[in-house]
Amino acid sequence: MKNSTIISNENLSSDDDFSVDTDHYIKDWVIPFYHVKLGDWERKKNALLKIWEHNSKDNMISGDLHDQSTDYGNCNNYHSLIENVLYEDITDGLHALNLGETITVDTAWFQIYDNSRYHPPHNHGLGHLSLVVFIEFDEDHLPTTFIAPFISLRDGNVMEYIPKGVTEGSMVLFPSGIMHYAPVNQIESKRMILAANLTIDEGSRC
Numbered sequence: 001m002k003n004s005t006i007i008s009n010e011n012l013s014s015d016d017d018f019s020v021d022t023d024h025y026i027k028d029w030v031i032p033f034y035h036v037k038l039g040d041w042e043r044k045k046n047a048l049l050k051i052w053e054h055n056s057k058d059n060m061i062s063g064d065l066h067d068q069s070t071d072y073g074n075c076n077n078y079h080s081l082i083e084n085v086l087y088e089d090i091t092d093g094l095h096a097l098n099l100g101e102t103i104t105v106d107t108a109w110f111q112i113y114d115n116s117r118y119h120p121p122h123n124h125g126l127g128h129l130s131l132v133v134f135i136e137f138d139e140d141h142l143p144t145t146f147i148a149p150f151i152s153l154r155d156g157n158v159m160e161y162i163p164k165g166v167t168e169g170s171m172v173l174f175p176s177g178i179m180h181y182a183p184v185n186q187i188e189s190k191r192m193i194l195a196a197n198l199t200i201d202e203g204s205r206c
């Protein structure tokens, strides 16, 4: 089985204009962010698409205007199936972030972005971690873009973070409460993602 590949933290910028000495920063408030290329991707992709086919496809609803197509809010009950496919990878991420031992996938949903479709800024509410897996993603697609919870001290602008090196098979873990959006899909081929909310378990799982 091919191993997953952790993508290095691009926030550790070597650009002097952006790197800062953090000796006097509040280190408890750093933002957890984990990007991995899922190993054994073809098998996992087929498994995820099968879950979509059998549990989600018929419930996909396109929003008005340019909203994406999603089955979010349709009382999805396939989160345990998603957990079966991704549990090891999610747990590896949890351990890398040093946030706990075990985790539960509470809710999951799929989203499809045809040409001109997007998802405006939003968050996933109070919670622990969320994830996005890029299931169909061309090199000309733009990844989920994250918005800093505070404005720039340098110029007062909103600060965004666009994860580097996102490809099909990338999985990103991030805090559920952080604002993010999917930029407009500007090409003909569809972009498809899996999203999920995760709860970090108290104690160990039996």
Ligand SMILES: [Fe+2]
Pocket: 122, 123, 124, 180, 195
């Ligand atoms: Fe989201």
